Amino acid sequence: MHERTFLVTGASKGIGRALSDRLAADGHRVVGLARGADDPTFPGTLVSVDLTDRDATARTLATLAERYAFDGVINNAGFVRLAGVEAVDLDDLEASFRHNLNSAVQTVQALLPGMRERGWGRIVNLSSLVVLGVANRTAYAAAKAAMLSFTRTWALELAETGITVNAVAPGPTETELFRQNTPAGSEAERRFLSLVPMKRLGKPEELAAAAAFLLSEDAGYITGQTLFVDGGASVGKAAL
Secondary structure, three states: OOOOEEEEEOOOOHHHHHHHHHHHHOOOEEEEEEOOOOOOOOOOEEEEOOOOOHHHHHHHHHHHHHHOOOOEEEEOOOOOOOEOHHHOOHHHHHHHHHHHHHHHHHHHHHHHHHHHHHOOEEEEEEOOHHHHOOOOEHHHHHHHHHHHHHHHHHHHHHOOOOEEEEEEEEOOEOOHHHHHHOOOOOHHHHHHHHOOOOOOOEOHHHHHHHHHHHOOHHHOOOOOOEEEEOOOHHHHHHHO
């Protein structure tokens, strides 16, 4: 297996941490970005940066792109504020776009020259099941739907470069971000589980496995695709 170097955003928790662990266990070098970088157990290099700070993010990415020959990026950072349409705060809407979208564009722009030069690369964007419609997710769903658009557009633009672009769309997954808005045993949890044919939450490691495949050599002929990892929830949604 060829050792690769991957950048993971939102790497300190949840799916980002599970993916970092998976990639490191597979023999790859992992560089993670997160607000807090005080974690000696991280399986690679963890760098502290606020991805909503455009200038700080640009400086950090420029430094890392000089230091490492990156083979791919996983845009995993996420931001959620719940509200029905009549209560959507425009500041929260802008924050959702800034946190979920701006950093994804910045990471790809920073790493793309090196991947183009080497003729090999992988970009994986984290979207969400909520793009198919879940109440009170106006801002989050809009941002995650844009990640699907990014994926398809970039895949077309980069199709002849050796760089693939794909998305993973998790269903409800047992992470800190999910639990912030969906406490165990709550009505919100029961509502989510009613959408999932498997009647359980996903595990971060299961999402990490899907992303790791899309980052692999074996996935070289897959681009512009979205893989729903959701216990079958998107099957019923798609049929509506």
